[in-house]
Amino acid sequence: MSAIDPRTLRNAFGTFMTGVTVVTTRDPEGKPVGFTANSFTSVSLDPPLVLVCLANSSRNRSVFAEAPGFAVNILSEGQKDISNTFARPVEDRFEAVTWRDGPFGAPVLDGVSAWFDCSRHKLVEAGDHVILIGKVEAFDDSPVPGLGYARGAYVTPAMEARALASQAELMVSALIEYQGEVLLIPGDDDSLALPVARVGKEGVSAALAQLIAEHGAGIEPGFIYAVYEDDDAGCQHISFLCQAAEPVSRHGTFKTLVPPVLAKIADPAMRTMLERFAAESRIGNFGVYYGNQVSGKVRPIAAGSGSQ
Amino acid sequence: MSAIDPRTLRNAFGTFMTGVTVVTTRDPEGKPVGFTANSFTSVSLDPPLVLVCLANSSRNRSVFAEAPGFAVNILSEGQKDISNTFARPVEDRFEAVTWRDGPFGAPVLDGVSAWFDCSRHKLVEAGDHVILIGKVEAFDDSPVPGLGYARGAYVTPAMEARALASQAELMVSALIEYQGEVLLIPGDDDSLALPVARVGKEGVSAALAQLIAEHGAGIEPGFIYAVYEDDDAGCQHISFLCQAAEPVSRHGTFKTLVPPVLAKIADPAMRTMLERFAAESRIGNFGVYYGNQVSGKVRPIAAGSGSQ
Known part of the structure; x- marks a missing residue:
């Protein structure tokens, strides 16, 4: 047991394995914006809802809080570079990826395991983050295994399982x-x-x-x-x-x-x-x-x- | 792209890798209750908040919605059996595990990668689920790698990485x-x-x-x-x-x-x-x-x- 030290807490949070997503939208000028997030979860099937958490300190916060919607792109196991690009201060993050507009208007990346193009359903203030709840307006998935993240490092269990099976x-x-x-x-x-x-x-x-x-x-x-x-x-x-x-x-x-x-x-x-x-x-x-x-x-x- | 068919949507949701948690509390009679969930995410460091989604159709819904708090147990890679026990209709799920009361009162399981004993912070209705947001009152973690879940199957990337490294x-x-x-x-x-x-x-x-x-x-x-x-x-x-x-x-x-x-x-x-x-x-x-x-x-x- 520990007192609530933020660094220790962050490490404990990190024990929960996650996928890696890139969450995207367009700013009021129509410029695509996006960030890497692993605090995603599916919430409801009917109506179809998902959520993702965004730090209040993020420079993207107001854009996402005010946008009519956003897309969640579930990165596939080969897309570590994209995860890094959208997690770092890069001038034009979208220059490095192939993408298109989703049916509801937010950028959807090529080669992902799945994407969900969402309308804004609800915003919930929660401490130093805001929870963006989106209603899935359109989505697609592919058989490509997803990229994972645990304890501060990427994991690719499907890749490792293939390597084990082939050895x-x-x-x-x-x-x-x-x-x-x-x-x-x-x-x-x-x-x-x-x-x-x-x-x-x-x-x-x-x-x-x-x-x-x-x-x-x-x-x-x-x-x-x-x-x-x-x-x-x-x-x-x-x-x-x-x-x-x-x-x-x-x-x-x-x-x-x-x-x-x-x-x-x-x-x-x-x-x-x-x-x-x-x-x-x-x-x-x-x-x-x-x-x-x-x-x-x-x-x-x-x-x-x-x-x- | 697909129309919003719940089954197809569920499969697309499943592409996002997750850890596996057992969420616990005590019912008004003091009996421990718990369920397996992978719709967990850490939300905020300051204040320390986490969330987990619970189906409105769950027989545990009212107990958890009314309890003063709950604990989230992040299962470790060897705890598939516990995940299964808390996902199936078992008479006494706690009989099969070693557990104790967490500092804030919810059951904490032995051998987990981490646990978070939380007070109830907020409930958010979201479609067919309710989002339980808890404030972490006490927590602990261990170096044991976590159990993962992707596309309807458990994944144990740390175990596979060890097997690969030893071969x-x-x-x-x-x-x-x-x-x-x-x-x-x-x-x-x-x-x-x-x-x-x-x-x-x-x-x-x-x-x-x-x-x-x-x-x-x-x-x-x-x-x-x-x-x-x-x-x-x-x-x-x-x-x-x-x-x-x-x-x-x-x-x-x-x-x-x-x-x-x-x-x-x-x-x-x-x-x-x-x-x-x-x-x-x-x-x-x-x-x-x-x-x-x-x-x-x-x-x-x-x-x-x-x-x-």
């Missing part, structure tokens, strides 16, 4: 071997899997090191054994062949890869890789695999290892 | 060779680089195929040549050794990896990899590399390739 997920798995047996972790439904971890910003090596450390001491991270993508899950996997000093682990158990064990590996790509490992173990010659969850190619590697 | 970026590069020469792309400042592309949900193989296709026909995607992480940039790189049928490309040129050419490779990890390639080309024996941008290990692979 490949990188997974690392450890094929931890001890004298032909492999460490397998029990899952649901009696299934088995290799230890797997998602790779974050820390990188593959660090993710592998942490994955191994979870299973106990004496496990040495080894070389890449397979790089494959799971197209269905949109995941990229990198598997490492690692050596254990003894067949014990905090989780899971070391098992010989006989067919009944392999049959319990739920992930088909992982199962194929372990079938290859079982076959290669018999002949003592290991390769590096590259492909996807159904097919790929293997390059045998020399038993010794160079380094650089 | 490893996966890059694919093509070491396209023709008789010992390698295709290099000119960059800024007279620098050179291998063709590189970011890997999205389409996966490494598809990204490599597209990268190669951009450079012309007759280039065969080959096997993994290096897997390395760039810890500085938080990127994971997978490089493929590919063969060109002829030394021509739409972009860049094929060059022999002599020291003056290698010196122009701006990325140190890429330069190290190409130095290895130059050395391996001389002895005709190629390996697979794994490491980070400064060190790693190479496993020589057999010249022939198996497949599965």
Whole structure:
């Protein structure tokens, strides 16, 4: 709790996420005027009303208070520049945007998520601001996601959601071997899997090191054994062949890869890789695999290892 | 543009992103009451005023219109359930939340981004809603990011930004060779680089195929040549050794990896990899590399390739 300190209060107000609007009208000489506002809210559907708050200290106050109407333009996620232009002391703010007159006469901007061209319905004095209530005379919207604002910074959740959805997920798995047996972790439904971890910003090596450390001491991270993508899950996997000093682990158990064990590996790509490992173990010659969850190619590697 | 159809108008209103609040008070019997609202806005700093709109059809209307005050709770990103509870006909909405009395007497919820406990300042009739204007008597905020709402769905931009920031970026590069020469792309400042592309949900193989296709026909995607992480940039790189049928490309040129050419490779990890390639080309024996941008290990692979 705080005493009512304006700066602290402003920060607390800022926790409420908002869209960003540019509110426009024409001054008595017909010149377009406008300002950036996030203190907008829809009020009523029937009659259709919206409101926006305007500071009494604003140089636009009298123009908007006396105008027959105003338009509210809901900025879209790519319109940060327009928000900044209409928030700063710019000589001609409208020079920087493409706009037209709305049906009721206030300027409507191109490329917005929605606009509402309003007649003046009511003015309400409220402290250091005036609440402009407008009656929507005409409006339109588009599917373009809106620009947001929270705690003093723009937010573009739709853009970030698209970026997240388009990004490949990188997974690392450890094929931890001890004298032909492999460490397998029990899952649901009696299934088995290799230890797997998602790779974050820390990188593959660090993710592998942490994955191994979870299973106990004496496990040495080894070389890449397979790089494959799971197209269905949109995941990229990198598997490492690692050596254990003894067949014990905090989780899971070391098992010989006989067919009944392999049959319990739920992930088909992982199962194929372990079938290859079982076959290669018999002949003592290991390769590096590259492909996807159904097919790929293997390059045998020399038993010794160079380094650089 | 549309005629004023309430359903279309509601959708257009929904393009404006908002936070989500739960507005609370106590009824004349002292029972806590509350409802979910996103039609909140801060109005004035001095005096400190906020407003929220309440439908005339709401069963809470008379309670809130007659109460001496109300609290606005700005929900945080993890409080979707609370938003749903206070938006649905639930017998005792307060049973599902942890709350206490605010300093001015209205219920304040735990874990919110901010709360404002208000005295009633003014009521403004506005169409099918009433605008409750409250004077902030006490408030508090927390660093927890807020819950958002846009076009009928919750948004959590801070959560998505954290997920994006924590995700490893996966890059694919093509070491396209023709008789010992390698295709290099000119960059800024007279620098050179291998063709590189970011890997999205389409996966490494598809990204490599597209990268190669951009450079012309007759280039065969080959096997993994290096897997390395760039810890500085938080990127994971997978490089493929590919063969060109002829030394021509739409972009860049094929060059022999002599020291003056290698010196122009701006990325140190890429330069190290190409130095290895130059050395391996001389002895005709190629390996697979794994490491980070400064060190790693190479496993020589057999010249022939198996497949599965």
